[in-house]
Amino acid sequence: MSKIELTLKIWRQAKSDAPGRLQTYASGPISTDMSFLEMLDVLNERLTREGEEPVAFDHDCREGICGMCGAVVNGHPHGPEKETTLCQLHMRHFKDGDTLVIEPFRAKAYKIEKDLVVDRSSLDKMIISGGFVSVNTGGAPDANGIPIPQKNAEEAMDAAACIGCGACVAACPNASAMLFVAAKVSHLALLPQGQPEQARRALDMVREMDALGFGNCSNERECEAACPKGISIRNIARLNREFLKAAIFSDED
Amino acid sequence: MKLDPKVPGGPLAEKWDKHRFDSKLVNPANKRKFDIIVVGAGLAGASASASLAELGYNVKTFCLQDSPRRAHSIAAQGGINAAKNYQNDGDSIFRLFYDTIKGGDFRAREANVYRLAQVSNNIIDQCVAQGVPFAREYGGQLANRSFGGAQVSRTFYARGQTGQQLLLGAYSALMRQVKKGKVEMLSRREMLDLVIIDGQARGIVTRNMLTGGIETHAAHAVVLATGGYGNAYFLSTNAMGSNVTAAWRAYKKGACFANPCFVQIHPTCIPVHGSYQSKLTLMSESLRNDGRVWVPKNPGDTRPPAEIPEAERDYYLENKYPSFGNLVPRDVASRNAKEQCDLGKGVGSTRLAVYLDFSEAINRDGASVIFQKYGNLFHMYEKITAANPMHEPMMIFPAVHYTMGGLWVDYNLMSTIPGLFVLGEANFSDHGANRLGASALMQGLADGYFIIPYTIGNYLATISSKPNDTGHQAFRQTADDATEKISKLLSIKGKKTVDEIHRELGLVMWDACGMARNEEGLQKALDKIPAIRDEFWQNVTIPGSGQELNQSLERAGRVADFLEFAELMVVDALSRKESCGCHLREESQTEENEAKRDDANYSHVSVWEYKGKDSSPEFHKEPLIFENVQPSQRSYK
Missing domain, CATH: 3.10.20.30 (Beta-grasp domain)
Structure with a gap:
């Protein structure tokens, strides 16, 4: 030592x-x-x-x-x-x-509370807008009822590993939360349980992200470099696909 | 006061069904007239909040962190048990019940533990439905692994981050109810006290940690899901913010505390390396599947491990427990590590560590196989210690990890204060004197998803749904008390920091009330703790004011409560003269130095009732009656 x-x-x-x-x-x-x-x-x-x-x-x-x-x-x-x-x-x-x-982490959608302490409640707000599966407690079918290919489960887990620290936003020159939103949208889109609300979720979360003052993605890859859990920007590509699919082909508005 | 555990009659397997049928219901239209406060947003708090809101109650949920997704449940690595028997290896609800009650050394209530095993399967179904990405086999079915204290594979997992994934599942359910307006989420709030009106829990007082504002909140029932008190020892695997404050304030308002001395010390943690150390990091127990534990045969041998020849190594667990070897339960592994270090055979710069060696497994299975199994843990170890376990043995030492004790609750999870419910690690109910691996996640979610939604209705149906408000004198009085305490803390302006004093308390607790306890040491601790407490109230220094974000003040409030609570832990340890599970009284050992239970005199829950500042707590017993299992002496030889 x-x-x-x-x-x-x-x-x-x-x-x-x-x-x-x-x-x-x-x-x-x-x-x-x-x-x-x-x-x-x-x-x-x-x-x-x-x-x-x-x-x-x-x-x-x-x-x-x-x-x-x-x-x-x-x-x-x-x-x-x-x-x-x-x-x-x-x-x-x-x-x-x-x-x-x-x-401190700096972004338009964050607020410094004191010294290095930052208000990141905007991250929660994006989850509130749609980062969940709408299922009540009770009455869930048997856990093995729907087989999920191991590869999908693993990829979903790669995305679900996000710890919500918000470093991706602080690293991005546009203070975008695309990696954060993409991780949640990917995690749930990769699993059958998340699919019924797939389109709605992508639209709502992206809309909320914009409304909260986060910037857009311009492929700087700074988020991926800063992510402590190694969340890949491939998830952003998936989010873009999901968003486009939902915006063009779905009935959701 | 008479303790009534309210265990329903009838055969064990039918109690919960019968109780659900016998419980009163609140009709859907009336549910929206009831307000419920949930304190804590870990597995128990988040799952309870979401489930109660889904039923139609108005829920207000509080947490210390900036977001409910950060509660310490998130740090659980290994997995969650359930009696699914997907492996067809002989598991059943009764077996999960039996393993859990035996693992707890027969110091838990049969009916509660059986119910836990019953609802375990629903938890897995619920979590999968929420999108929790559990590990899967190639065919798409759920994967299981085995864990300590069981001979079947019943543990579900999501890599080494099971707690994180389950918490994020519960958090997402909670956020969905926030969107629906059924849960009001109040983060960065610390509960400072409980408000009692006419003998019933009717609200809480909180401090807004950003503004310092003292706030009052009214409800028809209060649910505490505030976690464990391992940080009484200063160093533990708990998060820095984990504390006993909410539970302790409830105790001082009349909620009895059960088995406070039952503290689990986890054998595989990264050893302490310096006086500046702030917390201890756990390494999953799964490492003991392939790692061999050893120390040098000769005390004081300071050679690096590679220079100690095989003949001069003592594989003490394998030698002492040939049939379980390195896989003895947590309490046994911890005590033996301490014993070796006490003999002067400890390793590393502090001599307070033992080796966990993977070289034989690497030679046997190949480096790639071992790395695939444990790579993420090795990586974490290397980050902290700069040593690579693929090349040299890990050093490990036991650390405070989980508290089985907690607020006493009946079968409905209600404390001795009507309207105050306690869930998860904060209650005492299911783990007896020792918790098995992968059972904490199960209990937190069982309480929150599947028990409280039924039992709280049974209480609410008996009280008036008349709106509550914070105008009552009791709210003002309780808030004034909290404000006064803060002013008092800020006015001391002494010389020692909060952490310095907390560390002193921690050392006393670790020495006297840690892995092994004896009459003399505990008596000495009873002299030392009040002295440390006095010094705290005379000589602590807290910079800044109460009307702002003040982390020193937050810690001071928690340490003030630990300084009172620690004494109760010691009193409890003194009164239980037997050894059981994690509680080893040196006076009560078998000839082979194993924990020796005394069922004739101690087959009970020790329950403590607060009797005022200057009086000793009153002791009550809840006898433990075993009708379905036969308590036996645990043996792992």
């Missing part, structure tokens, strides 16, 4: 409507075995003892699955490691003397 010292430039903003700015802190000695969030914990403990307000940041499971954490580190949402959430990024990937610029 070795120690490194870093210069941290962290976005500080007291509340949504207050101006923010980057503030510089010396990290002090940081063990390379620490996670990125533990490094922030160490800084926050020090700030607290010095009577300063600690840096607010969202986090919960710290296992890379809840999707609550996330910040932009030197321009990369969730930091420079591929397929890694911020909580699973470890300090051994940085060098002694590095400067880290740490900012």
Whole structure:
């Protein structure tokens, strides 16, 4: 285990409507075995003892699955490691003397609440618009009643692995949520249970995405590069097909 | 107070059917007159919210996170049990019931566990209908795997992310009801207290975590699905926000707490590596199918594992338990790892770890086969430790994982406060003294999808549907109490951070009330905990104000409750002088150092009733009566 010292430039903003700015802190000695969030914990403990307000940041499971954490580190949402959430990024990937610029996820459809904490409820709103199968509790047929080819189940799972962290939006130059919407539309379109509402879902979710102020996709692939779960942009191609099919051929409006 | 578990009469297999028929119904037109509060949006909370809203009730659901999709159920890896018997390998509802009650070391209520096994099959059907992408065989049928404590393959899974997929299923059902206007979803809200009017749960007080606003919410019934209290130990596999606050405040308002000392310590977690550590990460128990657990034979041997010859390695589980070997249940594996480390044979820089070695399996089956099975787990391990288990043994150590104890509930999942229901990990009901793998997801969803929708009606049908509002004096009083507590916390302005004090509590709990407990250690903890609590209330420092997003204040409120609750855990551990499941009292062991139950004196649920700040809690017993299974001494030799 070795120690490194870093210069941290962290976005500080007291509340949504207050101006923010980057503030510089010396990290002090940081063990390379620490996670990125533990490094922030160490800084926050020090700030607290010095009577300063600690840096607010969202986090919960710290296992890379809840999707609550996330910040932009030197321009990369969730930091420079591929397929890694911020909580699973470890300090051994940085060098002694590095400067880290740490900012919140930014997008028109997100709102900064405080420091690195962001309101991403727009992601929930897109699910509310149609990201579900309309089935009530009770009366479901036997689980093995409809066989599902393994390949479809696996592909559906690839898409369903999305953790809803919203890094794709922060990475996109258009702040588009296409990867997020595509993951949900693909997951359900690939399964027989999702098919009855396939057209309605694609139309509603895309419409909601537009209404919430997310941009459109211009094939930059930044979302895929930033996604901590490796969700493929092939899902966006599938979403485009689903949307087109629904818009042209279905009776749904 | 008299505890009435309200277990229906009749044969075990007919109790639930009979009870459903005997339960009162609320007619569809009247359902919309009832408001229900659900606190928590994990598997239990989300499934309950969606199902109750589908029935027509007006539901208000609360969660701590920015979105209900993030509850800690999401982190469950392995799978969910059900008695489908798709493998034709001899499974049945009775066998799932028997395995669960035996795994819990005969400290759970028979009728509840049997009902859990009964509805397990409906859960799988429901989840598939929602579009949960469970693993499938080539032919398109659902795949199963085996798990600890069972001899049949009954575990359904979605890669190593079963909890995530089930939660997203429940979340999608919940979001559908939000769209229909039947659920009002309030995220970033923390429940600070329960409101009681005329002896009934009638609402809650919450803090808006963004604005600091103290809010009151009224309802005809309150459902708590607020998870477990493993974070009393500071370090655990729980999410950072998991806490006991909602359950503890309910306890202080009259809901009895059952078996608080029953805490499961999971054997395969990544060891602690530094004092800055914030949480522990679990590695799925499935690794023990191919990994061999060992330590050096000689205490103090600090050579790297590759330099320790075969003859100087101690495969202690295989040696001690030849028939189960590395696959002994969680509690047995955990205790043995601790014992080896106590003997000075621990490995790694802290000497608090044992090896889990895949080299033999790699030689036997080939690297590609092993990597295919465990690649994602190895990848996760390497991210955290920078070591590759394909090339060197993993290091593992037990960590606090799940709490079987919780608020006491009757067969209807109602607590001792009328109108307060408790679901999922937050209640005590189904896992006895030890939970089997893949049973937590089953219980959370059983409670939410298939039990509460029936049992809550039975309660609501007995009360008036007259609209409730928050104008009652009790709401103002409870909100004032919550506000005052926050002001008090902010006014201390001492020298220690919340985490420093939480860590001190955690160490005391881990040492005295962790994997092995004894009278002397527990008594000492009873002296130490109040001292830490006093220091907290005199010397904690919380920057910032109460009228804003203040994460230090949020943590302080939770730690304040852990500091009270921990004492009850210790009192409970002291009073149960037998060993059972995860609760090992060193004074009660067999000649072979296994947990020794004392059925003559302890075949009961220990139930604690709050009696005020300066009094000891009152102890009640719910006797456990076994009519369908014969409690036996567990043996894994």
